[in-house]
Amino acid sequence: MMAAAxxxxxxxxxxxxxxxxxxxxxxxxxxxxxxxxxxxxxxxxALLSKLAAECGCDGVICSPLEVTAVKEANSSHFLTVTPxxxxxxxxxxxxxxxxxxxxxxRAGGDYLVVGRPITRAADPLQAARMIIAEMEGA
Numbered sequence: 001m002m003a004a005a006x007x008x009x010x011x012x013x014x015x016x017x018x019x020x021x022x023x024x025x026x027x028x029x030x031x032x033x034x035x036x037x038x039x040x041x042x043x044x045x046a047l048l049s050k051l052a053a054e055c056g057c058d059g060v061i062c063s064p065l066e067v068t069a070v071k072e073a074n075s076s077h078f079l080t081v082t083p084x085x086x087x088x089x090x091x092x093x094x095x096x097x098x099x100x101x102x103x104x105x106r107a108g109g110d111y112l113v114v115g116r117p118i119t120r121a122a123d124p125l126q127a128a129r130m131i132i133a134e135m136e137g138a
Contacts, residue, residue, distance in 0.1 A: 006056030017079065020052035022062040022070070025084035028096035041097060042066050046073035053078055059110070064099035067107040076108075083113040087131060090117050101131050105138035 045066035059079025121127035
């Protein structure tokens with residue numbers, strides 16, 4: 001499926017970035033274990049990211065806790081897109097594996113997906129500015 005998706009992009013003048021999904025951020029380690037998948041979420045994400053790279057994907061969507069494992073399993077140019085970003089002290093909500101913007105930046109994350117910490121803030125613009133400041137400070 002991933003190889004077919006990569007092949008389908010060959011005709012583009014400016015090819016879109018192709019991403020695969022590893023382990024959803026809403027799945028806890030115990031949830032993953034219940035599926036029968038061997039290893040930790042980090043091990044699973046690294047394995048799935050290597051498969052995605054072999055199929056020609058440009059990167060993966062992974063939990064912020066798996067960025068380091070994904071980067072170690074692939075080239076430094078292999079992209080990571082990380083949902084599950086929560087500023088320090090922010091509620092996890094339905095996310096099981098989260099990290100702060102600074103933690104993801106220090107791990108080498110490329111793109112951060114920040115939703116509720118901004119959209120549910122009393123002042124969304126100020127919340128976004130604080131997240132950017134935290135990223136820049138990392």
